[in-house]
Amino acid sequence: MRLHLYDIESSTKTTILNYCSYVQWVPGSDVVVAQNRNSLCIWYNIDAPERVTMFPLKGDIVDLERNNGKTEVIVSEGVNTVSYTLDEGLIEFGTAIDDGDYHRATAFLETLEMSAETEAMWKTLSRLALEARQLHIAKRCFAALGNMAKAQFLHETSTIADQAAQEHVSQTSVVSMAMCLLNGAFRLTLCSLTQNATEEAMDMYQELHMWDECIVVAEAKGHPMLDKLRRDYYQWLLDTQQEEKAGEVQEGQGDYLAAISLYLRAGLPAKAARLAMSRDELLTNGDIINKVSMALIRGELYEQAGDLLEKVGNSRRALECYCKGSAFLKAVELARLAFPGEVVKLEEAWGDHLVQQKQLDAAINHYIEARCSIKAIEAALGARQWKKAIYILDLQDKETAAKYYPKIAQHYAALQEYQVRSQTTIVDALCVP
Incomplete structure (x- = not known):
């Protein structure tokens, strides 16, 4: 019962939910409602499947109703039926997107507080607005997302485009250059090199703080200021x-000690x-190694600390870290x-x-390996693994096993399976009062 999202354009399938017992599109929108065990899961923007809103449930979803601008999820809780109302503003955003009405979509988002869901929606709208070359809307999206460099660039571009329109000059070249800049460095690089506009391209990239792209252009043309550009960028x-990006620059240039130092300053010990x-x-x-391992431990990244310490041969500290991080598979293997002598304890x-x-259920075999028979029996009974419980009980002395057999007998008696036998004892199928 896994729920998959299939992307038709890329022919890729992504699992977005396990143990899914119900799923339904909200009519007239791209919102998805599903149930995962005891949780109601809502994707207000299916373009960002990792952004899911969840609420606890006590029953099972039986229906989804949308009437008079109100969407409700109907849940059966035994003899009672309750309804959960969805956020209509978020649903209306999807409807506006489907209709291609980006002004209405912007108006809806303006009324919402910034959250994980609304951030994903602003990103979707920014992409669609750029594709439709609606620069004013795209500018508002990037401003909402805090990407002021792109917002400022689009503001300047739209101003120039508006002036060109007033002067009855084609806006195509202005908007095309904006799209070239925003859609990636490679296309602009080809454009600038073909037209011998290297300096202009580098100036635009620096103005937008797109240093990586600027350096790519400088490298391709063998620019005399390349080394200075790299220093200025760093x-x-x-x-x-x-610090993280600076560390990546240093790593790319082969200065690994400086890169690790920067990663640690950035609070990224796992990357270090x-x-x-x-x-x-x-x-x-x-x-x-000591600095990195201590940073991992302070960040409670015990498994990664164990991997590093094991790599350098410090098995004792690695084992301790694995145990603290509950990485018992690696701990037992080590x-x-x-x-x-410590395998049984682990x-x-x-x-x-x-x-x-x-x-x-998963704990039973580990208790058996640890020779903890009582814990193994109790785990088997708790998991309702009756046959496993009988098998383990048959290996115990009668005094230990006696108090567990009645519970097993009651189970099989309820199923009217009166002939179930253990290897050494006929299970008493009569329920003990």
Whole structure:
């Protein structure tokens, strides 16, 4: 019962929900409603399937009704029926998009507070507005998203286009250049190089703070200011506190120590660990490994810290990190090689963790491996794995097994399966008062 989203244009399928018992499009919109166990799931913008709104449910969805500008999800809770009202403003946005009325879509979004759902909608509207070359709407979208560079550029472009229209001059070239800039560096690079407009292209890129694209143009033409451009770009990243991007620049230039330092300053220890594990010369640098591992632990990224420490041969600390991060599979695999005497203890801890996560069935075998028979029996009974419970009980002494057999007997008696036998004992099918 998995719910998939199939993209017809790219022929790709994405799983967006597991344990789905109900799904339905809201009529006349691109909104999807589904149920996942005890949760109501709503995608107000299906173009962003990762943005899902969820509410707890006590029953099962039985219907979806939309009348008089109101959309309700009907839920059966045993003898009672309740309804959940959806956000009509978000639904109307999808309807406006389907109708191609981007002004109405903008008006709807203006009335909503910024959230994960509305942010995704602003992004969708910005893309559609650019495709339709409605620059005023696209400018408003980028302003709402906080992308002031694009908003300012579109403002200037639309002003020039409006002036061209007043002077009865074609707006096509102005708008085409804007689309060229906004749709990616490669197309503009080809355009500028073909027309020998290298300086103009570089100036526009710098004005928009699109330094990567500017440097690509400079590299392609062998520009004499290339090294200065790179230095200025790096300094601009530091001045604007973009340590992650600055780290990527340093990594691309082969300065791995500086890159790791910048990743740590940016609060990205996992990215620093990924780089450290990819370079042998960094793995032998004890100071770097210690800094990265401590940053991972402070960020409670215990599994990644364990991976790094195991990579450098610090098995004991790696095992501790795996246990703290509940990465018991890696912990057991490491212990089998480095600490075989601790495997039994880890299997029990793994089983306890699974029980806490309500995964009783999965915990049974780990308890068996840990020789924790009582815990294995209780997990099997809790998971209603009656045959497994009988199998484990048959291996116990009669005194231990006696208190568990009546519960199993009551289960099979309810099913009227009176002939079920264990290997050593006829299960008493009579319910004990």
